[in-house]
Amino acid sequence: MVLLTGHNKIKTAVFISGTGSNLKSLIKFSKKKVSPISVDLIISNNPKAIGLNYGKIYKIKNKIFNFKNKKIAEKNLLLELKKNKIEMICLAGFMRILSKNFIKKFKGKILNIHPSLLPKYKGLNTHQRALNNKEKYSGCTVHFVNSKLDSGKIILQKKIKINKYETANSLSKKILVQEHKLYPKAIFKVFNF
Numbered sequence: 001m002v003l004l005t006g007h008n009k010i011k012t013a014v015f016i017s018g019t020g021s022n023l024k025s026l027i028k029f030s031k032k033k034v035s036p037i038s039v040d041l042i043i044s045n046n047p048k049a050i051g052l053n054y055g056k057i058y059k060i061k062n063k064i065f066n067f068k069n070k071k072i073a074e075k076n077l078l079l080e081l082k083k084n085k086i087e088m089i090c091l092a093g094f095m096r097i098l099s100k101n102f103i104k105k106f107k108g109k110i111l112n113i114h115p116s117l118l119p120k121y122k123g124l125n126t127h128q129r130a131l132n133n134k135e136k137y138s139g140c141t142v143h144f145v146n147s148k149l150d151s152g153k154i155i156l157q158k159k160i161k162i163n164k165y166e167t168a169n170s171l172s173k174k175i176l177v178q179e180h181k182l183y184p185k186a187i188f189k190v191f192n193f
């Protein structure tokens with residue numbers, strides 16, 4: 001096994017829009033000696049994202065991009081990524097769809113986590129839709145990002161049982177706990193650890 005030190009870890013940007021609990025788990029993971037990545041930049045489309053606090057706590061640079069004009073946002077975002085020598089992107093609750101052009105520039109280097117067993121329940125409201133369909137199981141998926149929504153090659157999934165009295169809220173909490181474990185595992189898998 002190759003140990004990567006702080007200097008030769010893969011420079012990673014994490015994109016968020018909200019709470020940032022996956023960001024926190026990725027930062028904690030990145031600080032471990034065995035982690036192949038370092039989190040060097042936090043990107044948010046939402047200036048009020050609670051997750052931006054982790055930038056302050058862990059002293060990681062963060063930048064906000066207003067996606068109302070996606071073309072301009074992505075152009076500036078690409079410049080920022082280049083300036084910080086970012087090699088990999090982890091989407092962690094980032095609620096904007098990146099353009100084909102942007103994805104092409106980071107082909108095979110963008111990962112996403114989604115709270116369902118893809119290809120089931122792409123998009124929003126996953127938990128409620130799974131409950132409405134009386135699913136017995138749900139879970140989470142880490143996958144490569146391609147130009148179609150929640151559709152790239154699957155890296156890892158974790159399946160969990162839906163209980164009789166489950167609500168969208170309880171299911172979301174239960175799956176989030178698994179997401180925090182699954183994302184680091186998927187990163188290990190990507191780097192063949």
Ligand code: GAR
Pocket residue numbers: 016017018019020021022023051092093094095113114115123176179
């Ligand atoms: C997570 O459940 C993540 O899987 C989901 O948003 C939540 C973000 O939580 N992402 C998507 O639905 C993307 N399609 P967090 O901000 O606490 O990490």
